[in-house]
Amino acid sequence: xxxxxxxxxxxxxxxxxxxxxxxxxxxxxxxxxxxxxxxxxxxxxxxxxxxxxxxxxxxxxxxxxxxxxxxxxxxxxxxxxxxxxxxxxxxxxxxxxxxxxx
Amino acid sequence: xxxxxxxxxxxxxxxxxxxxxxxxxxxxxxxxxxxxxxxxxxxxxxxxxxxxxxxxxxxxxxxxxxxxxxxxxxxxxxxxxxxxxxxxxxxxxxxxxxxxxxxxxxxxxxxxxxxxxxxxxxxxxxxxxxxxxxxxxxxxxxxxxxxxxxxxxxxxxxxxxxxxx
Numbered sequence: 001x002x003x004x005x006x007x008x009x010x011x012x013x014x015x016x017x018x019x020x021x022x023x024x025x026x027x028x029x030x031x032x033x034x035x036x037x038x039x040x041x042x043x044x045x046x047x048x049x050x051x052x053x054x055x056x057x058x059x060x061x062x063x064x065x066x067x068x069x070x071x072x073x074x075x076x077x078x079x080x081x082x083x084x085x086x087x088x089x090x091x092x093x094x095x096x097x098x099x100x101x102x
Numbered sequence: 103x104x105x106x107x108x109x110x111x112x113x114x115x116x117x118x119x120x121x122x123x124x125x126x127x128x129x130x131x132x133x134x135x136x137x138x139x140x141x142x143x144x145x146x147x148x149x150x151x152x153x154x155x156x157x158x159x160x161x162x163x164x165x166x167x168x169x170x171x172x173x174x175x176x177x178x179x180x181x182x183x184x185x186x187x188x189x190x191x192x193x194x195x196x197x198x199x200x201x202x203x204x205x206x207x208x209x210x211x212x213x214x215x216x217x218x219x220x221x222x223x224x225x226x227x228x229x230x231x232x233x234x235x236x237x238x239x240x241x242x243x244x245x246x247x248x249x250x251x252x253x254x255x256x257x258x259x260x261x262x263x264x265x266x267x
Contacts, residue, residue: 003208004104010204011108015115017196021189022119028179030124030170034131037162038115041138044154045111048147057147058230064150065231066238068157073249075162079169080256086173093179 008049015042029082029092033075040071104144111137116193120186124174128166135159149227 015038022035044064051060082092089096114134121127135158142151231239 006204006207006211007105008108010200011112013200014112014193014197017193017200018112018115018119021192025182025185025188026119027181028124030166030173031119031127031181034118034127034166037131037158038118038134041111041115041134041158044150045138045141048142048145048150051147052145057145058227059234061147061150061227062231062235062238064147065153066235066242068150068153069242070245072157072161073245075165076249077252077256079165080253082169083172084256091179092173 002053005049005053008045012042012046012049015039015045027093027095029085029094032094033078033082037071037075040067043067104141107137107141107144110134111141116189120189122181124170125167128163128170131166132159132163135163 019035019037019039019042022038023032026032026035044067047060047064047067048057051057085097086092111134114130114137118127118130118134121130135154139151139154139159142148142154
């Protein structure tokens with residue numbers, strides 16, 4: 001296993017940490033989506049690095065492309081949901097979304 | 103060179119969550135995507151790099167900015183003041199742990215075996231995508247349709263409301 005792989009994996013872990021921290025602490029819905037995006041960046045970095053290490057980068061590229069397409073689909077839906085939530089609550093705060101709270 | 107790109111990627115990602123202005127956060131996210139795309143090009147993954155630049159840095163940033171503009175007037179949410187300080191503190195602790203864990207792994211991990219020989223020997227990307235990952239393409243088409251229909255459903259105008267207006 002090369003040092004290059006370990007270095008990239010270390011940075012991918014840092015990106016995952018940033019995303020998880022954002023998801024755990026932020027209240028703004030758009031910020032939460034930004035956190036998910038940052039986590040996705042860490043995962044794509046880890047995938048491509050593993051592909052390069054296994055001399056199999058073509059397969060990981062196709063996986064990453066699939067991942068990006070699904071990410072865009074998810075993001076478009078999530079942003080449409082956020083706009084609808086904003087129209088109903090006039091706020092982007094997750095603390096206002098208490099209708100289903102028991 | 104790669105280490106500078108990785109540092110830039112992590113720094114701009116951290117800036118994206120610490121900035122109070124959402125527009126600046128979205129732009130920082132786009133810049134981080136560009137750093138990642140350049141890294142992909144340098145690692146020999148040009149197709150992933152092109153997708154990263156065009157879709158993640160381009161389309162997703164535009165989607166974020168559109169949403170921010172549509173919700174800006176009253177959507178301001180005040181985050182806790184201590185969040186950024188906690189982030190810096192925990193991030194430094196995490197980087198130190200990460201560094202020591204990765205340092206411990208140097209020389210201790212076995213080499214990864216080469217993946218499926220058929221795929222490893224085949225250097226033609228289109229052949230890999232169309233012949234070996236066909237199911238992925240079907241999944242992509244389904245995901246795109248699901249996204250389009252869900253957005254259409256969410257933005258569907260309510261006829262009763264329109265008639266009342």
